[in-house]
Amino acid sequence: MTRTGRPREFDKERTLERALELFWSRGYGATSIQDLVDALTLERGSLYGAFGDKRRFYLDAVKLYWEVYERHLITTLDTTPLLPALREILTHPARLDELISDMGVPQGCLVGNTTAELVPHDSEATKIVTRSYRRFTDIVADALRRAQAAGEVTDASSPEAQAQLLLYIVQGLSLVSRAGLDRSAALTAIDTAVDGLRA
Structure with a gap:
């Protein structure tokens, strides 16, 4: 159907x-x-006028996704004890059946999906995902540093190395979840990783 008339407000x-x-x-x-x-x-015309082309629209959506996720990450990790909060962050990709929207089921992590689809060929997308991963490790490392000082988390390795490992775990789970995930096996693996951080 052809749309006519003045562009609608939105x-x-x-x-x-x-x-x-x-x-x-x-x-x-x-x-x-x-x-x-x-x-x-x-x-x-309204879409192009407000957001530009599809690529710009998508990158703006990825930035919004990360802003929301980062706020959630900071809030979730600002707690004692830390390990249950870390487990919640790691289990997110294993709980996709709880994240159904009216447009379908979200698939994995949008930042991870952008890495798979656009990086390294799109330099702006590469900058967005690189910054997002760096922010994840910085935020998680800060929380782990506090937990190490409190005696909850092992200090056998640095908070930065621990945070990097957790980034690899959460992004790996997100990627695997796109092909279907054995939820029970995933949660067992997460519990193993969390137990490995325990002092």
Whole structure:
């Protein structure tokens, strides 16, 4: 159906949130401009005017995803004891069945998906994911440093090395989850990793 008339008013922030859900469930390459127009009930002109092309729209969605995730990460890890909070962070990819949206099931971590789909060929995407991974390890290392000082977490290795290991675990789980995940086996592996941090 051809849309005519004046472009409709819309909430830009809410529109970006809805686009994030669509990109997250389908991926960058599999989401067309027409998919966005249909799902967001926007005129093409309004979409281009507000967000630019599909690539710019996607990268803005990835940035929003990380902003929300980082706030959650900081809040979750600002607790004592730390190890149960770390377990919650690590189990997120193993709980995808709890994250169903009306646009489909989100697949893994959007930052990890961007790494798989756009890095290293897109320099801006590479900068976004590199910064996101660095922020993850910085935030987690700070929390681990506090937990080491409190005697909860082993000091056999540095907080930075421990945080890097946890990044590899959470991103590996996110990637594997896209192909289907044995939830029980994943949770057992996570428990093993968390136990390995215990003092």
